[in-house]
Amino acid sequence: MTPIGWIKRFHKTEILLHWANAVPFLILLLSGFWLALEGWLGMQRGEFLSDLHKIMGIVLICLPPIVSLAGKTEVITQDLTDIASFGDLDKQWIQAQRTHQHSAQEKFNFGQKINALASLVNSILLQLTGVWLWLAPQGMAPRWLHTLIACAALVLVMGHLFMALVNPSTKKGLPGMFNGGFVPREYMEEHHSLQLRALEAKRDHEV
Numbered sequence: 001m002t003p004i005g006w007i008k009r010f011h012k013t014e015i016l017l018h019w020a021n022a023v024p025f026l027i028l029l030l031s032g033f034w035l036a037l038e039g040w041l042g043m044q045r046g047e048f049l050s051d052l053h054k055i056m057g058i059v060l061i062c063l064p065p066i067v068s069l070a071g072k073t074e075v076i077t078q079d080l081t082d083i084a085s086f087g088d089l090d091k092q093w094i095q096a097q098r099t100h101q102h103s104a105q106e107k108f109n110f111g112q113k114i115n116a117l118a119s120l121v122n123s124i125l126l127q128l129t130g131v132w133l134w135l136a137p138q139g140m141a142p143r144w145l146h147t148l149i150a151c152a153a154l155v156l157v158m159g160h161l162f163m164a165l166v167n168p169s170t171k172k173g174l175p176g177m178f179n180g181g182f183v184p185r186e187y188m189e190e191h192h193s194l195q196l197r198a199l200e201a202k203r204d205h206e207v
Contacts (some may be wrong), residue, residue, distance in 0.1 A: 011181060012075065013071030015180075019177075025060060025153075028060060029153060032053055032146075033154075035049060045093045077103045084113075086182075089105055092199045105193065106195050106198075109191065115156065117183050118156055119160075122156060129142050132146075172187035
């Protein structure tokens with residue numbers, strides 16, 4: 001049953017996929033920077049942290065595809081299609097940001113699309129350079145590439161956390177990742193009114 005004043009924005013497969021990416025990625029980011037700091041300071045590298053980093057790397061490579069295939073794959077496929085599609089609504093969103101206003105948007109606005117694509121590319125590059133570094137642990141090229149890409153990842157993560165936890169307008173959508181996909185109707189009206197209308201039309205049709 002939908003709580004009064006709340007709208008189901010995300011499917012459980014989307015939520016599981018989010019955490020299947022987020023948890024190992026954050027562990028990798030924190031452990032990776034600590035391992036890099038140990039190297040820069042000439043400290044003896046901790047075997048536990050090094051092993052944890054490798055294990056989480058394998059988890060990040062394997063777990064998201066497993067979640068996507070085991071869950072409602074068509075939802076994830078549609079999300080990827082939407083994220084990679086750009087049009088007039090994205091132009092309207094950009095124009096609205098200049099005047100600090102909201103524009104009618106579907107499931108993902110331009111900012112969310114760019115963040116998702118940048119995060120996906122960054123994650124793939126980290127995985128590729130991570131495997132390269134694993135195969136050539138003494139190589140300077142994979143080490144520096146992996147570190148530089150991780151720095152870019154840190155910027156993306158900080159921006160994502162700011163929008164999810166700090167920014168008053170967008171942090172209203174955070175509960176959707178914890179309570180089964182439900183977000184306040186107010187948030188949908190402000191940021192995803194076209195998705196809201198589509199969900200309500202579908203609900204009315206099913207009744």
